[in-house]
Amino acid sequence: MTRLSLLDELADGLAALERQHLRRRRRVVDSAQGARLQRDGRELINFCGNDYLGLAAHPQLIAAASAGLQTYGVGSGASHLVCGHQAPHEQLEHDFAALLGLPAALGFSTGYAANLGVITALLGRGDAVFADKLNHASLNDGCLLSRASFHRFAHNDLAQLEQLLATSSARRKLIAVDAVYSMDGDLAPLPALLALAEQYDAWLYLDDAHGFGVLGDGRGSLAHWQLASPRIIYMATLGKAVGTAGALVAGEQVLIDWLSNKARTAIYTTAAPAALAAATRTALQIIANEPWRQQRLFQHIQRFRAALAGSRYALLDSPTPIQPIILPTSEQALELAQALEQRGLWVVAIRPPTVPTPRLRITLSAAHGDDDLDQLLHALLELQ
Known part of the structure; x- marks a missing residue:
């Protein structure tokens, strides 16, 4: 049997990741970080960054x-x-x-x-x-x-x-x-x-x-x-x-x-x-x-968790801006992330080996407005 070249082995490995819904790709952002980002000519509400206090582009x-x-x-x-x-x-x-x-x-x-x-x-x-x-x-x-x-x-x-x-x-x-x-x-x-x-x-x-x-x-x-x-x-x-x-x-x-x-x-x-x-x-x-930033952030967290408490979504016990939704498969995590993106919401699907169980990792920020959170919650409840 002919041995694959090193490049062929890498290509086969990438194809295997693709079949398992585990391949990762970078997405180019065309704006400063914030509650809303520009990507591919669209504005998306950002629920996947770690700019928890909205300081990344602060004047x-x-x-x-x-x-x-x-x-x-x-x-x-x-x-x-x-x-x-x-x-x-x-x-x-x-x-x-x-x-x-x-x-x-x-x-x-x-x-x-x-x-x-x-x-x-x-x-x-x-x-x-x-x-x-x-x-x-x-x-x-x-x-x-x-x-x-x-x-x-x-x-x-x-x-x-x-x-x-x-x-x-x-x-x-x-x-x-x-x-x-x-x-x-x-x-x-x-x-x-x-x-x-x-x-x-x-x-x-x-x-x-x-x-x-x-x-x-x-x-x-x-x-x-x-x-x-x-x-x-x-x-x-x-x-x-x-x-x-x-x-x-x-x-x-x-x-x-x-x-x-x-x-x-x-x-x-x-x-x-x-x-x-x-x-x-x-x-x-x-x-x-400016303690109001932490206070506003925790108001968002409490509201998010209360709104989804009676839904089908499996929330982890998190008191922080990181609010994961556990999903059965990587494919389902990707599908839900794509459905949210179609509605103007950027949430990333996190999959193995980064985590043992697939999930959407939703992150909240003090920079989010109440309307931003409204859109996210409405979309999640509509898609459940």
């Missing part, structure tokens, strides 16, 4: 970025440890740590880079990491790359986690979780997780990508749960509720100093533009000073 952020460009130029020119660490980078780290009430913070180019950098800087052979099975892929990759013993526990299963911790003889332990799960929208039980970290002498690493800006009056999951501990390592991405890009990690000063010296994804990369840090500083000020 004050645009003005701050523009002023930063005028002062600092476009490129940073070097890594942070060479000559790329400019004043807005330093100021942003201080602002973020102060907002959280933590001693220090360190910037990363993405949340993915932060998760890889932190976990691999703290763990190695002879150590152990304990991770929720629904963790984001970047956390899993950080765990694998660390070369530590990698243990996964069932979603939010504290009994299984405790059993794994109790039987571990690792010299250093780290519990890694999403504070808000990006595809289910539910919360990790952080007080109980911190108690286990205290009991079994472990770090607790929190990826709060979908909690920061939303929970705890905008200060994220630590404020929501009113938690404080030197064992906590806190990470927030900036491309969601904050409306910019990048990530910040906060914790004890000695931890941040260690990461500055050992986190490869922070050390061996060119610093992000200073103008981006300037825009992010402005976003943090808006989050702190």
Whole structure:
């Protein structure tokens, strides 16, 4: 039998994904991010983005970025440890740590880079990491790359986690979780997780990508749960509720100093533009000073869930802007997404392997008007 060429194998693999309704394609957006987007000459109401507070195209952020460009130029020119660490980078780290009430913070180019950098800087052979099975892929990759013993526990299963911790003889332990799960929208039980970290002498690493800006009056999951501990390592991405890009990690000063010296994804990369840090500083000020954004967002969440409570749709128990509708097959998820798009609503079907069960991942924003939500709810109820 003739062996396929490498390109033929890839083509066959793509064809298999197509047959299984699992092939993914990018869609080009012709406008700024917001509650309404332009695509293919049409305006669509956007219910699939992560711009939870409507800050991605906020005029004050645009003005701050523009002023930063005028002062600092476009490129940073070097890594942070060479000559790329400019004043807005330093100021942003201080602002973020102060907002959280933590001693220090360190910037990363993405949340993915932060998760890889932190976990691999703290763990190695002879150590152990304990991770929720629904963790984001970047956390899993950080765990694998660390070369530590990698243990996964069932979603939010504290009994299984405790059993794994109790039987571990690792010299250093780290519990890694999403504070808000990006595809289910539910919360990790952080007080109980911190108690286990205290009991079994472990770090607790929190990826709060979908909690920061939303929970705890905008200060994220630590404020929501009113938690404080030197064992906590806190990470927030900036491309969601904050409306910019990048990530910040906060914790004890000695931890941040260690990461500055050992986190490869922070050390061996060119610093992000200073103008981006300037825009992010402005976003943090808006989050702190405009609580109506979180209040409006939670009004939308309550209304959405109440309207669909008696419908045929299977909603997960999510108190956050992430409101998944579980569907039996990937084909049905795609069909429902397409039916909504025909009605001017952009909702994305999320399918395996990203999630174990197909779903529509509906996301709500403070930028949505009541009329936007009316259109979504009317269409869903009509299509059920």
